[in-house]
Amino acid sequence: MSYGVHHQAPSPTPLELPPLPGDGPTVDAGRFRAAGTGLWLAISYGFLALLIVGSFGFLLLGLLFGYLADLMLSRRTMARLRGSAVQVGQNQLSAIDACARQFAARLKLEGAPTVLVAESSMLNAVAMRIGKRRCVMLLDDVVWGAIDYQIPDALRFVIAHELAHHALGHAGVLRSYLRLVLPPLSRLDELSADTVALQLVERARPPRKV
Numbered sequence: 001m002s003y004g005v006h007h008q009a010p011s012p013t014p015l016e017l018p019p020l021p022g023d024g025p026t027v028d029a030g031r032f033r034a035a036g037t038g039l040w041l042a043i044s045y046g047f048l049a050l051l052i053v054g055s056f057g058f059l060l061l062g063l064l065f066g067y068l069a070d071l072m073l074s075r076r077t078m079a080r081l082r083g084s085a086v087q088v089g090q091n092q093l094s095a096i097d098a099c100a101r102q103f104a105a106r107l108k109l110e111g112a113p114t115v116l117v118a119e120s121s122m123l124n125a126v127a128m129r130i131g132k133r134r135c136v137m138l139l140d141d142v143v144w145g146a147i148d149y150q151i152p153d154a155l156r157f158v159i160a161h162e163l164a165h166h167a168l169g170h171a172g173v174l175r176s177y178l179r180l181v182l183p184p185l186s187r188l189d190e191l192s193a194d195t196v197a198l199q200l201v202e203r204a205r206p207p208r209k210v
């Protein structure tokens with residue numbers, strides 16, 4: 001995750017996305033998990049368990065409330081995003097839709113991911129899991145940038161990176177909390193997602209000529 005410079009004037013030209021090849025061999029995301037991730041997870045779960053016991057269960061109650069509040073908040077966020085963001089599909093930014101479906105299939109993720117393109121100056125992209133639905137939010141700057149400068153590989157990498165977070169189990173609420181309070185875990189998760197993304201992007205087959 002990194003911060004980008006906001007593109008003031010979105011491109012007024014019709015959306016002409018370059019092809020985004022995504023087909024290729026399956027990728028076992030778990031094999032590319034960064035070394036040390038298991039240790040950091042064990043430490044954080046152990047610490048969490050100690051805190052729960054030490055607080056006579058009150059922390060668990062607090063976490064449960066936090067979890068429910070967060071779930072409601074993310075549902076609301078999703079609903080709001082759907083209002084303002086563009087959901088990619090066969091009729092809209094279909095190259096992104098096809099690429100995300102191919103990557104998701106290669107990662108053996110169940111069902112097609114929901115990919116949204118939103119306008120924001122905060123982050124580059126986000127992977128969220130809401131219930132069973134896997135969402136990827138791309139920022140318009142990344143998409144317009146790929147179109148304006150004709151750098152499809154950058155866009156493919158961002159899509160692959162976010163789907164890798166899903167495949168590696170990083171997109172849930174608890175993991176997001178842990179990543180927030182434990183920067184080393186967050187860095188390892190980013191590294192793992194990058195490694196998986198490289199596999200997806202570099203081993204993709206060039207599209208067949210029709």
Ligand SMILES: [Zn+2]
Binds near residue numbers: 161190
């Ligand atoms: Zn990431």
